[in-house]
Amino acid sequence: MAERTEPPELPPAPDELASFWGSQGADQAAQEEVIYVVEELQAMQLERQPSAASSDAGSGNGGGSEQGSGGALFAGQEEEDASAAPAPPAPHAGGDAPAGSADQQRQQQQQQQQEEQDQKQQLVALRCMQAGGTAGSSAAPPAPPEEAQLEQHPKHVFVFSTAGKPIFSYRGDESRLAGLMATAEAILSVAHSKGHTLKHVRAGSHVFVFLERPPLCLVGVSALAEPPAVLRMQLTLVHGQIISLLTSTALNALFARNPGYDARNLLGGSEGMLSSLIDSFTSTPATLLGAYPSLPLLGGVRQALASALAAAIKATGALHGLVVAAGHVAATCGAPGLAPLQQWDLLLLLNLLGANASFRHSGEAMTPVCLPRFNASANLHAYISYADAATQTATVLLCGGMPNPAALSAAAQHMQQQLEAVGALQALVQSAAREQLYGGSSSSSSSSGSMLQSDAGPAAAQPTAAVNAAAQSAAAAAAFAGRDALLAVPNLPAAAGGGRFGATPLLHFVYKLSGRQQYVMSPFCGALQEGGLRQAIVVAYSQLRAAMFESSTVGSGPLQRLRYEARPRFVLLGAVNPETELYLTCDPLADQAEAAALASRLGMWLHSRHDQLFSLG
Template sequence: MKNIRDIVASMDMKVEDPQSVNWCRHRKHFFILSSAGKPIYTRYGDESRISGYTGVIQAIVSFFVDAEDSIRCINAGNHKFVFLLKGPLYLVAVSRTNESETQLRDQLNYLYNQILSVLTSTQLTRIFEQRINYDLRLLLGGTEPFLDNLATSMSDEPGFMLGSIQCVRMNKELRDKIGSILQIVKSKDLLYAMLIANNKLITLLRPKRHSLHSADLHLIFNMVNGSSTFRSAESWTPICLPKFNNKGFLHAYVCYITGNVCLLLISPDKDKFFELSDAKSIIVEELTSCNALQAIEEVSQSEGYSIADVGAAGLRHFIYKSRKHVQYTSPTFMAPYNDPHEKQKLFKLYRYTHDRMHSRIRPLKVHYYVSPTETILGWITSTFELYAAFGPLISKSALTNSSHTLLKWIKKEEENLFILNSQVF
């Protein structure tokens, strides 16, 4: 849950004057506007006070449209301007971070999908067909915290960069037991059932023919984490999952069954609240009777595993993505990366390595990078992606041995680190 300091800081960002020094100091800005130049959202400051900027953006885009072209990116000194044109909406990232054009455009796509989760593409198109200069803020009022939370999360959570989600490390037998209890929900109108703790997935049940895209899961996590109101009571909220169907709404029953663990039941039927609320009561009763609820809460409160558990000499930190399961795992940040500044520096190196590995011009299978403070390894195969940090003086042979030790440990712990087979209704 966000503390008071975080909330106050977020409020301060929204009252910043776009002409102020503080506003200009931010290393990355996001702007969303309509094709008519109407401001819709800005990460910092009040969007009603940036009409001058949105007017310039609209003019630039229109210049290229008139020339039967489409603008994608402008590099100006240390700044990168990345454009994403989605019908009646223009989304722009202005950044002086080390993020690439592709990485920034992926983030703009997430912001666009966040808007679709509230409106659907059908509604969005209809609104602007009827009135090209419509002020979309009238319909998005109250959703700014979700856009803000998403904009912040994309800067320091690996899942967005990797296009994957993280699972709670949990004993396989406990995870299977939880999944069996969720099977109690026998509604033909239930699409998905899941438990989430601290932006990590505990378990997921789905229909046999309907998987759930990681991008949609990120929107679900963002919805739950972006507002503290879900923690106070049972909630029933419409949500569009763009990768599932960007033209219609599903309906999500959201309830925290412990302090950290959230139950989500998603149905296409808007009249299923009371049925799913009754199902929640049964689920909680069953989880309590077999002591699984207490075990879930204990696991959710733990900080995860440490790099010492791996036992790989010289290894400081890593991110491992299972490409088959579209899930990643990573240890807690230990010294020197328990310092926020050092943690941010490490993530910048991971981003740089990821961009080099996934370059459209010359993609790499292995990337080896030595900085004054650490050695970074990037390694991609058909089954995994690995980004690992070692000390700056480690030899290549020692690095190779440690990497293989890590892979053996992940293989041994695979059933606890990942959901290998999603249970189906």
């Protein structure tokens, strides 16, 4: 598949996700280094089996493994940075061999590996080693091979203490993975003892990312070719969510008292919340963009919400207030003199609300929560009042000190009554229902196109006709949840690249307002929900963005302003300027010029509607 990039002198990105990383030279070197290490591990495994040892002694360890391999085992695994200069050759026979023969050995190793199931598990899990003689044995292990089941999933997150005790695993039973987590801690520890910090390791198509936040360690594993920097940010958020439950002060105090402390006791019941956060990493672009989802609203509605929030904050002494709906932020407001909440804190708060259905059932709730960017050492009290449980529309007031539940409840009641009186609450719930992918109310569909129609700017040449057509086609495709969203592609005017499926090359887009750390996107509806396309698109955005930003050695700006990538199932275009980032997914027939023209039209249309799309206060 030919690959087109813009500007053309940049290295082309391959069309297959799996080979995405192969195109980057420095990374290639690092990758090979790790493969050598893995070979060593396997060679040692083989040595440990009398029957298999002779044929594969060719990797050079032979009888000398006891002398040299151990040190090299760990010595090769340290990586200072993804973009570091090519790593020194492994101090070993494997490293000294010519590349071709190393490849051969690698292939041999991989064959061996497939023959020996146990060894394969260990490769994937990057196990240092197993007890001598156990690998490849036919005797049934005492416990089910939990680690073998890990291979069924392309993505993992493990959390353990610096004592190597398991705390959380995204997949599988964490206590059965105690050996795996101990191994990971041991590898980190050895890197430390040599004065290094392990950031990430590649092993075949898997990337292992490490985040050390003593007393916790987090390891992320992905076979989806997600960029390491994005995986690291995902781990940072998982760590943040744990802090949001415990505070860093409590966590540190507990482990200072007892380094072997079992933190699962305190986190019990919150596994679902961590899992839902990790689910979101490949289903929404929030983490990869570093932005929170904003609910598109007519400007007047958002202002009404914000001023009602300000009144409630004044009445209750709350530090921050927000209105959320359908997993989006509709409005935020801080007490005078306080900086706005950071996007990372808001993402954790949104996940807390989304993952805890009990808050919705009770209508109103109080819960302690720590927002790590705001203050990692202490809790806030979150007062949550649901105005509409079906659309998850709620007011959240964050207080310090001793909260007064009665005052908070009264303020929220007053706020909702006020908003209802001016119609803002109804408009909010309607907008939320349109955004909702699952179980959105169908009663609001008749008004779907009209809100943006009233504000159609000069960029939209024939807004009325387009919007009406979109509304009709949306009604025809009533089975598709999310079709009513303001930014659903069929609801956009044709001048902005909108239209029903097949009439426009545009499949999906994401739009970020950089200065405000907010984003909006078209819903993943209809065909985009099928065949893993949604995850593929989200991961592709992270790769596209990484290619535009992270290979840049100059400050924080992007290396590329515009980038086009063709993939088998879709094409991508990224357009970045100092103010905004726009990423498009188009059907595979869209060429570079068509996609770029579309991005330009859509970008202008979105740019003229910032007040409807984002909180700008």
